Amino acid sequence: MTTSSPVPRADDAESGRLRALLERAATGRDSQAWSDLWTELYHNGSLDVADPLVLHMLADMAEDDHADMAASALHLAGALLVQADQRYETRKLRHQYASEVARLLGAANRWRQVTADRNDYCYLVEAVLNLEGDIHWAQDLIWGVVSEEYELECPDPDGCASLWVILGERGFFSTAEDYALSDDVETIPLHPADPRALEGLGRRLYGLALADGHEEVARSLTYAFGEATCPECEQRFSIIGQVVACSS
Numbered sequence: 352m353t354t355s356s357p358v359p360r361a362d363d364a365e366s367g368r369l370r371a372l373l374e375r376a377a378t379g380r381d382s383q384a385w386s387d388l389w390t391e392l393y394h395n396g397s398l399d400v401a402d403p404l405v406l407h408m409l410a411d412m413a414e415d416d417h418a419d420m421a422a423s424a425l426h427l428a429g430a431l432l433v434q435a436d437q438r439y440e441t442r443k444l445r446h447q448y449a450s451e452v453a454r455l456l457g458a459a460n461r462w463r464q465v466t467a468d469r470n471d472y473c474y475l476v477e478a479v480l481n482l483e484g485d486i487h488w489a490q491d492l493i494w495g496v497v498s499e500e501y502e503l504e505c506p507d508p509d510g511c512a513s514l515w516v517i518l519g520e521r522g523f524f525s526t527a528e529d530y531a532l533s534d535d536v537e538t539i540p541l542h543p544a545d546p547r548a549l550e551g552l553g554r555r556l557y558g559l560a561l562a563d564g565h566e567e568v569a570r571s572l573t574y575a576f577g578e579a580t581c582p583e584c585e586q587r588f589s590i591i592g593q594v595v596a597c598s599s
Contacts, residue, residue: 369398373408379420385427393430400431401444406451413458418466425459426474428452429481430490437487445484456482464563472565473497476556486552488598495594496571503593505581512583516541516590518574525579539580542587543573553591 372391375384391398392405399405412424432452435444445452459482463475473493480489495501499519505512512527517538524538546569549557553576560569575594580587 365398366402366404369402370404372398373404376420376423377408377412377415379415379417385423388427393427393434400435401447403448405431406448406455410451410454410458413455413462418462421458421462422471422475422478425455425462425478425482428455429459429478432484433481433487433489436484442484452482463559467564469565469568470497472560472563473568476559488595491594491598492575492591496568496575499571501575501590501594503579503590503597505584505586506588506593506596507581507584507586512581514579514581514583516579518571523574525582527582537582539582541574541577541579541590543570543577546573549573549576 369391372384372388375381376388378384388398392400406428409424409428413421413428415421432445436442456479459475459478463472463479466472466475473496477489477493480486480492495516495518499517499521501516501518503514503516504510505514514525514527515529516525517523518541522538523541523543525541526536526538528536544553546557553572557569557572557576560566560572574590576591577589578587579590
């Protein structure tokens with residue numbers, strides 16, 4: 352008598368596909384694997400972020416000596432945790448995999464302290480904040496520091512203007528015009544925070560950047576946690592306050 356092999360369950364097939372993608376990413380030579388992981392775990396959720404393989408294998412990669420692979424693992428892990436926090440309005444995933452999250456956070460802080468490239472450093476700071484999970488807008492904060500601009504709304508209740516806040520090589524100013532299309536635009540200087548007056552997260556990030564040898568990032572953060580002026584109504588407002596408001 353012959354017996355047929357059991358038909359694989361859909362869950363088994365998905366777990367196998369997930370393992371295959373993670374193992375490809377772990378080679379450190381397959382950028383497409385990272386793209387596929389972002390698509391299937393983060394963007395369309397076709398693979399289960401709560402699968403025990405996910406955070407465990409990402410933690411293994413984060414603790415590897417391969418800097419690019421570690422950074423990719425940390426970036427994805429942090430984003431997945433923040434997304435899960437917001438989607439399910441619970442920190443269940445963090446609690447369920449607390450040991451893996453602790454490993455990831457430890458790796459993120461180790462890599463942060465030895466990373467020389469400005470933007471790579473900023474993305475590691477973002478990963479640290481996402482892995483800690485105390486705020487949900489780290490991506491928006493760091494995006495502005497990396498790209499050297501924020502696109503915000505005036506906080507006036509009537510929403511008088513959309514505006515750009517520029518901080519970096521092109522200067523430190525706000526404008527309601529598309530500065531990229533013309534050099535002749537009206538600009539208003541930003542008001543950086545006094546580093547000695549920074550509190551909370553701003554003080555912490557400024558101190559980390561200085562301690563890690565990223566003075567230029569520290570300077571940009573004083574502007575991100577400083578104030579801008581709306582070119583239309585001339586209202587002065589907190590830049591980070593509007594970053595948070597626009598990310599809600």
